[in-house]
Amino acid sequence: MPPAHPFDDDKLREECGVFGVVGVTDASNFVALGLHALQHRGQEAGGIVTHDPETGFNQQRRMGLVRDNFTSASMMAQLPGTIGIGHVRYSTAGSKGQTALRDVQPFFGEFAMGGAAIAHNGNITNALSLRRELIERGSIFQSSSDSECIIHLMARSMGRTIPDRMEEALRKVEGAFSIVAMTRTKLIGCRDPLGVRPLVLGKIGDGWALASETCALDIIGSEFVREIEPGEMVVITQNGVASHFPFRPKRARFCIFEHVYFSRPDSILGGRSVYETRENIGRELAKEAPVDADLVCPVPDSGTPAAIGYSLQSGIPYAMGIIRNQYVGRTFIEPTESIRNMGVRLKLNVNRALIKGKRVILVDDSVVRGTTSRKIKEMILDAGAAEVHFRIASPPTAWPCFYGVDTPQREKLLAATMSEEEMRDHLGVDSIKFISIDGLYRAVGEAGGRDPKAPAYCDACFTGEYPVAPSDMIEQGFKAKTAAE
Numbered sequence: 241m242p243p244a245h246p247f248d249d250d251k252l253r254e255e256c257g258v259f260g261v262v263g264v265t266d267a268s269n270f271v272a273l274g275l276h277a278l279q280h281r282g283q284e285a286g287g288i289v290t291h292d293p294e295t296g297f298n299q300q301r302r303m304g305l306v307r308d309n310f311t312s313a314s315m316m317a318q319l320p321g322t323i324g325i326g327h328v329r330y331s332t333a334g335s336k337g338q339t340a341l342r343d344v345q346p347f348f349g350e351f352a353m354g355g356a357a358i359a360h361n362g363n364i365t366n367a368l369s370l371r372r373e374l375i376e377r378g379s380i381f382q383s384s385s386d387s388e389c390i391i392h393l394m395a396r397s398m399g400r401t402i403p404d405r406m407e408e409a410l411r412k413v414e415g416a417f418s419i420v421a422m423t424r425t426k427l428i429g430c431r432d433p434l435g436v437r438p439l440v441l442g443k444i445g446d447g448w449a450l451a452s453e454t455c456a457l458d459i460i461g462s463e464f465v466r467e468i469e470p471g472e473m474v475v476i477t478q479n480g481v482a483s484h485f486p487f488r489p490k491r492a493r494f495c496i497f498e499h500v501y502f503s504r505p506d507s508i509l510g511g512r513s514v515y516e517t518r519e520n521i522g523r524e525l526a527k528e529a530p531v532d533a534d535l536v537c538p539v540p541d542s543g544t545p546a547a548i549g550y551s552l553q554s555g556i557p558y559a560m561g562i563i564r565n566q567y568v569g570r571t572f573i574e575p576t577e578s579i580r581n582m583g584v585r586l587k588l589n590v591n592r593a594l595i596k597g598k599r600v601i602l603v604d605d606s607v608v609r610g611t612t613s614r615k616i617k618e619m620i621l622d623a624g625a626a627e628v629h630f631r632i633a634s635p636p637t638a639w640p641c642f643y644g645v646d647t648p649q650r651e652k653l654l655a656a657t658m659s660e661e662e663m664r665d666h667l668g669v670d671s672i673k674f675i676s677i678d679g680l681y682r683a684v685g686e687a688g689g690r691d692p693k694a695p696a697y698c699d700a701c702f703t704g705e706y707p708v709a710p711s712d713m714i715e716q717g718f719k720a721k722t723a724a725e
């Protein structure tokens with residue numbers, strides 16, 4: 241599968257996908273399929289751990305895509321068992337840039353009562369201080385990943401069972417976590433008390449599955465049962481699902497950007513189709529920011545549902561003004577600088593016959609650095625467009641995310657340093673408008689918009705209001721929003 245968006249360097253990048261299954265023959269095949277469906281959440285590396293009564297725990301980690309690593313019969317033969325978990329990642333914490341194999345999950349730990357493997361989606365915001373403390377007390381870290389702290393905290397716990405130890409470890413952790421873990425016989429799922437990142441439960445035959453998104457249940461033919469609740473831990477055996485809530489309850493703050501961009505459009509989030517939500521965002525955008533034009537074109541593929549919504553609401557025809565080459569992957573553009581410089585043109589081409597002489601509305605999901613928006617604008621004008629209007633399906637991204645999404649430093653975010661008018665000037669377009677934060681909340685089902693006293697979602701990358709203080713980053717000099725901002 242190609243990267244989820246053709247301009248990976250100018251998008252916020254989700255982070256990780258997790259998947260687990262218990263009670264099925266050849267669990268590793270199911271895990272590989274589930275991870276393949278979650279590949280949009282991380283393309284740099286992946287890993288699978290299984291357990292088989294004869295061979296014990298088996299693990300394989302590889303750099304690259306699931307389809308290139310976890311499809312051969314010989315590889316899958318090394319991962320026997322009826323229980324397994326897996327992880328796909330893009331590096332968010334730990335080593336930046338090129339992922340190191342030692343940072344690839346799932347992580348595995350051997351405890352007095354047996355082994356356990358753990359796969360984490362999210363980011364621990366107090367990992368630095370936890371790590372310092374653990375190292376001082378003798379823990380020897382194998383990776384630079386924040387997630388490894390959980391294994392060491394479990395090792396230090398006096399809990400009698402692995403779920404008990406995990407519970408105790410997670411009570412010390414701050415930030416965002418959706419976790420899938422396993423012992424020899426148990427599949428464990430857990431979400432942080434705010435439920436920032438998604439996690440869903442599925443039923444497959446006599447077995448069960450846990451996944452970051454419902455699209456990963458669909459691919460294995462698993463029935464979607466429900467979402468794991470914020471703050472909930474489930475321990476699943478072949479006898480069924482035991483649920484409890486080990487953390488102090490908090491008001492849920494699910495990541496609103498999952499609705500905008502991260503999750504796949506065919507997934508269901510909070511009982512709502514992601515595709516429909518994105519279409520709603522486009523409709524809201526058309527109401528808030530109308531413009532007289534001839535065509536509504538998406539920046540493919542992530543802008544497509546919002547562009548359809550904009551077109552339906554405005555009555556302006558929808559058209560594929562930009563065509564994406566489905567077969568250009570990251571590997572093709574890596575070898576030389578000159579090829580890399582061709583950048584956007586390698587991946588996208590303008591449908592000239594359609595664009596020439598037209599006033600075009602381009603709908604994209606977000607603007608991060610703005611480098612891609614500029615290039616696309618140039619391509620559209622080169623093709624003879626009369627006017628270019630950007631409509632963006634999220635509010636200006638002005639703050640970094642510290643909850644498991646790779647974001648540039650604040651200074652690199654276009655919206656952190658420029659007003660809307662300055663952005664219009666900088667990008668050289670006829671107009672640019674972003675959906676308002678209230679409009680976005682309405683589109684995700686909050687009819688009254690955003691309640692500033694009790695927002696229903698995490699929206700920190702738009703508002704700078706972090707539901708969990710990013711303590712590691714503050715320690716490293718990050719300046720949180722002041723009352724005057």
Ligand code: SF4
Binds near residue numbers: 436641643645698
């Ligand atoms: S800061 Fe933005 S991307 Fe990060 S969890 Fe919150 S809404 Fe999602």
